[in-house]
Amino acid sequence: MLLRSIRSSLILILFVSQGIAQPIVRSEYYAEMPFWESPVVAFRGAYPLTVERAAQRINLKLDYDEHNRVVQASVRIGDKLKPFEGRFGNLYINAPRTTVTYDKNKERHQFYDILGNRITVLNDVYEKLYVKDEHGRNISLKFLDQDGNPASDYYGNRKFEWNYRTDGSVVERRTDAEGNITPLRGEFQFMLTRITYGSDGQVNMLQNINEDGSQVNAPCGASTLKYFYDSQGRFLRWEVYDKEGNPAIGPSNTAGEYNVFDGIGLSSIVFFGKEGRPATHWSGAERWAYKRDAFGNILELAFLDADGNLKLGNRGYAGIQFVWGKQGRFLQSQTYIGADGKAMNHSELGVATTKYVHSSKGLVTEVTYLDASGRIVARKDNQVARIRHSYHDNGVLDQTTHFDLNNKAITQ
Numbered sequence: 199m200l201l202r203s204i205r206s207s208l209i210l211i212l213f214v215s216q217g218i219a220q221p222i223v224r225s226e227y228y229a230e231m232p233f234w235e236s237p238v239v240a241f242r243g244a245y246p247l248t249v250e251r252a253a254q255r256i257n258l259k260l261d262y263d264e265h266n267r268v269v270q271a272s273v274r275i276g277d278k279l280k281p282f283e284g285r286f287g288n289l290y291i292n293a294p295r296t297t298v299t300y301d302k303n304k305e306r307h308q309f310y311d312i313l314g315n316r317i318t319v320l321n322d323v324y325e326k327l328y329v330k331d332e333h334g335r336n337i338s339l340k341f342l343d344q345d346g347n348p349a350s351d352y353y354g355n356r357k358f359e360w361n362y363r364t365d366g367s368v369v370e371r372r373t374d375a376e377g378n379i380t381p382l383r384g385e386f387q388f389m390l391t392r393i394t395y396g397s398d399g400q401v402n403m404l405q406n407i408n409e410d411g412s413q414v415n416a417p418c419g420a421s422t423l424k425y426f427y428d429s430q431g432r433f434l435r436w437e438v439y440d441k442e443g444n445p446a447i448g449p450s451n452t453a454g455e456y457n458v459f460d461g462i463g464l465s466s467i468v469f470f471g472k473e474g475r476p477a478t479h480w481s482g483a484e485r486w487a488y489k490r491d492a493f494g495n496i497l498e499l500a501f502l503d504a505d506g507n508l509k510l511g512n513r514g515y516a517g518i519q520f521v522w523g524k525q526g527r528f529l530q531s532q533t534y535i536g537a538d539g540k541a542m543n544h545s546e547l548g549v550a551t552t553k554y555v556h557s558s559k560g561l562v563t564e565v566t567y568l569d570a571s572g573r574i575v576a577r578k579d580n581q582v583a584r585i586r587h588s589y590h591d592n593g594v595l596d597q598t599t600h601f602d603l604n605n606k607a608i609t610q
Contacts, residue, residue, distance in 0.1 A: 222261040222269060227252035229462045229494065233433050235382065235404055235423075236370055236393055237290045238336050238360050240298075240307065240328070241268050244431035245462055253277060255462075256494040256526070258291070271296045275493060275527045279312040281560065283529055289383075292319035303330045312560055313593035318344065320351040336360060348375070355380050368393045369407070386449045387416040400427045413441040420446040432464075433457060445472040452477040463490045466502075476504035482512035493526030500535075508537045514545035528556050541570045548578040563587055576603040580610065 228243025229251075243258045252259070253276045261270040272295045273280050279294040293309035300306075307326035309319050318324045324344040331337045339358040343349040350356045354374045361369045370391045372380040382388040388406040396402035404423045408414050413421045421441040426434045435456040438448035445453050452469040459465060467486040471477035476484040483501035491497050500517035503509045508516045515534040523530055533551040536542035541550045548569070555564040565585040569575040576583040584601040600610050 221263065223264050224262050226260045226262070228258045228260070229255065230430075230432055230464075231258050231291055232427070232431055234290070234401060236368075236391075236401070237326075237339055237358060238368060238370065238393070240290060240305075240326075240336075241271050242431075244427075244433075246430070255492070256280065267298070267300060269298050271298075275525065278527060280527055281312055281529070292323075293317060303332075304328065305330065305336070311593070315592060315594050322349045323351055324349070331362075335362060337362075350375060353380065353383055363392075366395065369411075387418065388420075389416075398427065398431075400431070401425055415441050415446075416449070418447060418449050420448045423448070428459075432459065447472065449480075451480045455479075463494055464488055465490075480512070483509060491522060491526060493522070495522045495526050496520055497522075498535075508535075508539060510537050515542060523556075528554070528560055530554055543570050543575075546578065549575060557589075559593055561587070561589055561593055574603065581608065582610070 226243065227247040227249060229245040229247050230243065232242060232244040234242060241260055243260060247255075247257055252274075255275070257274050257276075259270075259272040259274055260268050261272075263269045271291055273282060273291070273293075282292065282294045294312050295310040295314075297308050297310070298305060299308075305328040307328075309317050309324075311317050316324075320341070322343050323341040325342040325346075327340045327342060328336050329338045329340075337360050341349040341351060341356060348356055355372045356375050357373050359371045359373075361371075363369065370393060372382070374380050379389050382391060382404075388404065390407050390409065392405045392407050392411070393401055394403045394405075402425055404425070405413055406416050406421050415421045419440055420438045422439040422443075424437045424439065426436070428434050435454065437454040438446050438452070440446040447453055450469075453472045453474075455467050455469045457464055457467055465488055469477050469479040469484055478484055479486075481501060484504040485502040485506065487498075487500045487502055487506075488496055489498040489500075498517060498519045501509055501511040501515075510516050516537045516539075517535045519533045519535055521530045521532075522528065531551055531553045533541050534544050534549075543550045549567045550570040551568040551572070553566045553568060554562050555566075557563050563586065567575055567577055567583055574583055580600075581602050582600045583603045584605070586599050586601070587595060588597045588599075590596050600608050602608050
């Protein structure tokens with residue numbers, strides 16, 4: 199009995215030392231983190247995995263306490279944390295490990311790197327602070343910096359507020375540091391938004407509304423986005439409509455898109471116009487195509503025309519290729535490709551390949567820029583040819599030095 203008590207105490211101490219206030223009683227594993235438009239739901243996975251299958255690939259692990267609350271979210275390869283380079287992720291999970299603590303009507307999210315160091319995300323966000331109502335529903339979200347002061351995410355949002363309607367919908371208001379309402383995302387000019395849910399619990403519609411709750415068209419002419427999912431919770435399709443219910447062009451210059459899967463992973467995204475025919479996305483492509491490795495990492499993102507041929511997008515290249523380490527955990531390089539499928543120099547940067555060197559702990563120690571022929575080259579925008587990082591023993595960044603083409607240190 200005493201041994202069991204000691205063991206339980208040690209487990210609880212371990213959880214507290216890792217930044218988790220509640221012990222973990224169960225875990226879930228997912229192959230995908232689906233796209234969703236609002237942080238009113240903080241964590242969500244798609245395509246559930248067994249423990250055995252999760253051990254073989256990229257996975258999102260969600261840990262729950264005895265009250266069935268998420269206390270930790272981890273992005274991993276097998277059972278090892280994966281550096282968060284944004285190629286497996288979405289808008290609202292932002293770090294290799296996120297811990298969640300609960301106190302009365304508050305929920306706090308804190309972020310950690312692969313070595314357990316506390317980090318900031320979304321530019322300067324050190325902590326996310328949710329406030330809940332008497333029913334346990336999230337009614338607001340604020341961002342805090344490392345000193346506990348208000349911070350903004352990279353879209354300029356400082357605060358989210360949610361109002362729950364009797365019809366089951368949720369109205370979301372986003373405001374900036376001056377208290378002005380902010381658009382949904384950058385050029386996505388939906389302002390005050392109403393979220394509705396389907397019988398599967400997924401968001402099935404997002405509408406742009408005014409203060410009276412009436413639908414209004416955004417500057418692009420759209421008012422409603424409809425969403426569709428498969429039985430595994432993966433995002434299948436979205437469609438754009440105006441306030442009268444007619445097909446409309448959304449902020450991405452299309453009337454919608456649908457996703458195609460090859461096994462677990464997304465293999466392509468097809469963009470369409472109001473008549474359902476292929477349309478040109480803001481990227482300049484009619485289709486995006488993906489290649490993946492056995493771990494689920496993206497090996498290539500290619501821009502294609504309506505016939506499936508490589509084409510130069512609006513940024514001047516036809517795709518990006520990625521090389522990963524043997525265990526799939528660390529990114530080794532990324533290369534821009536042209537319409538011929540070969541390496542090409544980015545027109546603005548003058549760089550074809552960015553190469554990364556990692557330490558035994560997985561920390562990036564050197565970044566080198568190469569041209570299409572494989573020679574080291576200086577970026578056009580800042581004349582940097584190589585970057586070196588040094589770290590303290592705990593893995594926290596100590597110093598970053600930039601070098602020009604002649605290997606001389608330069609000031610950034």
